[in-house]
Amino acid sequence: GGVSIFTLQLAKAAGATVIITSSSDEKLERAKALGADHLINYRATPDWDGKVLELTSGLGADLVVETGGTATFARAVNATAPGGTLFTIGFVTGAEATVNLLPIIIKALKVVGNNTGSVSDLRDAARAIGAARIEPVVDKVFSPDEAAEAYAHMAAGGLHFGKLVFGLEW
Ligand SMILES: NC(=O)c1ccc[n+]([C@@H]2O[C@H](COP(=O)([O-])OP(=O)(O)OC[C@H]3O[C@@H](n4cnc5c(N)ncnc54)[C@H](OP(=O)(O)O)[C@@H]3O)[C@@H](O)[C@H]2O)c1
Structure with a gap:
């Protein structure tokens, strides 16, 4: 993880x-x-x-x-x-x-x-x-409005290698 x-x-x-x-x-x-x-x-x-x-x-x-x-x-x-x-x-x-x-x-x-x-x-x-x-090691970058998808991806368990990241526009 x-x-x-x-x-x-x-x-x-x-x-x-x-x-x-x-x-x-x-x-x-x-x-x-x-x-x-x-x-x-x-x-x-x-x-x-x-x-x-x-x-x-x-x-x-x-x-x-x-x-x-x-x-x-x-x-x-x-x-x-x-x-x-x-x-x-x-x-x-x-x-x-x-x-x-x-x-x-x-x-x-x-x-x-x-x-x-x-x-x-x-x-x-x-x-x-x-x-x-x-x-x-970044597995996948999500935008903040993809939060539900990002948390579902994490909750599925073991799908990713390294970090799941929220990309923020500054
Ligand atoms: N205390 C803090 O400051 C702090 C900070 C960050 C995270 N955390 C906590 O640390 C934990 C890990 O976070 P994470 O971001 O690394 O999570 P993650 O990316 O979802 O990784 C969790 C990994 O645990 C492994 N795992 C699942 N069941 C297992 C089992 N029965 N035996 C051994 N390994 C197992 C899996 O590895 P494989 O897929 O390779 O099998 C899974 O990918 C979470 O509980 C999180 O809340 C705490």
Whole structure:
């Protein structure tokens, strides 16, 4: 999705090794072209957290960007390395999750919430995007009077790769 593809681009610009998940092999190939190092199809590999551990010598990822919510949170906890950060952004599959606290406690994880970020965060992001010459991946641009169509496209789920954008005339 939009958050994940921007995360991939920023993480590669920061020099990270990136593991990305999708239900679509075609999307995974597009993510690979953007620099993703490891691809996991979460439909074909429902225990994708186990695959993350396998790819990281049993440790897990230092930073997990969690956009799924209900269906993914427990696996995201499992996929996070000791001392790592579980950045909790989204709730695509629901906002409620049953959590086993033990792995969070034992691995001393930092579970960090996020609500869009501040104006200064946005300035930092814009600076990073400019410095690394990141070209945002825009799937489709809608005009404001196409709002209903745009939201329906998003609600259909998984049709787009990268961002859906409203183009504004200034
Ligand atoms: N906290 C914040 O500041 C903030 C900011 C922006 C967005 N959000 C939230 O973050 C979430 C993602 O936003 P987005 O713009 O990236 O949405 P999006 O573009 O619609 O992407 C969502 C993606 O989630 C994946 N997905 C769906 N079901 C899944 C499952 N069961 N397991 C794993 N992945 C699954 C799908 O990927 P594939 O199609 O590749 O399978 C889908 O394309 C939303 O809940 C949004 O409200 C929060």
